[in-house]
Amino acid sequence: MTMTNILEQVAKAASRFTPSNPKEYLALQIARKLSDLGSVRHYAVLFERHGEERFLNIFRRCAEENAMTGEHFMSLLKTVSK
Amino acid sequence: MKAQLVAFKIFRRTITAAIFSKTRLQFLDLQHLSNDPSKASETLNRFVGWILENFRPELAALSVEEEDDKPRAAMLSGLVSKRLLDHGIPVWKVTDDQLLEAYATPALTQKHDLRVIAQAIWPDVASKLPALDAALVGLYVQTERLLSESLNLKADV
Numbered sequence: 316m317t318m319t320n321i322l323e324q325v326a327k328a329a330s331r332f333t334p335s336n337p338k339e340y341l342a343l344q345i346a347r348k349l350s351d352l353g354s355v356r357h358y359a360v361l362f363e364r365h366g367e368e369r370f371l372n373i374f375r376r377c378a379e380e381n382a383m384t385g386e387h388f389m390s391l392l393k394t395v396s397k
Numbered sequence: 398m399k400a401q402l403v404a405f406k407i408f409r410r411t412i413t414a415a416i417f418s419k420t421r422l423q424f425l426d427l428q429h430l431s432n433d434p435s436k437a438s439e440t441l442n443r444f445v446g447w448i449l450e451n452f453r454p455e456l457a458a459l460s461v462e463e464e465d466d467k468p469r470a471a472m473l474s475g476l477v478s479k480r481l482l483d484h485g486i487p488v489w490k491v492t493d494d495q496l497l498e499a500y501a502t503p504a505l506t507q508k509h510d511l512r513v514i515a516q517a518i519w520p521d522v523a524s525k526l527p528a529l530d531a532a533l534v535g536l537y538v539q540t541e542r543l544l545s546e547s548l549n550l551k552a553d554v
Binding site for chain 1: 420421500501502503510517518540541543544547548550
């Protein structure tokens with residue numbers, strides 16, 4: 316294993332998101348289904364603030380509106396939290 | 398969503414079970430199995446029967462190994478699957494690769510890391526380490542079902 320490989324693995328592990336409770340796990344799966352895994356930490360924080368019911372409802376609306384993207388999800392979340 | 402789910406993970410010498418109500422872990426147990434195949438099958442049947450009688454799950458999740466070098470665990474898993482299906486309980490099979498992919502981003506590469514995550518999610522039962530493998534399977538299935546069923550409902554926001 317080269318030094319570059321080792322450094323890449325260390326960087327990957329440091330940036331890895333792993334859930335520490337079932338809510339964070341659900342947030343991770345929602346981010347995954349919205350192809351927005353890069354923002355998973357943001358989802359976990361917002362999930363804690365807004366709760367499961369609201370998150371699932373917005374996820375559902377994204378599907379109904381045929382817009383399963385993180386951008387649309389966040390935009391709807393912003394609208395309903397006003 | 399149907400409330401009760403039982404998740405099983407079977408090893409060569411152990412069967413582990415986790416009971417979930419929605420995404421909440423309700424019960425966790427494990428049973429050691431004899432090296433003798435007929436005794437192991439008997440214990441396994443008794444254990445599964447006890448779980449079915451006491452928790453009356455409506456769905457089961459079963460962790461399945463994809464490796465060919467674990468014939469005994471595969472045989473025992475087959476017995477459990479048959480027993481559940483004979484009771485009219487649908488069985489959702491989950492592979493280790495699906496768990497490695499689901500429980501982190503980027504995906505995990507080592508099964509050992511799954512147990513570290515399980516200990517973080519359920520610290521109160523972290524000492525029941527092998528049984529936590531069944532809990533990971535259960536949470537995976539319950540969350541997939543929750544998301545899939547929520548898509549079939551009408552949005553209310």
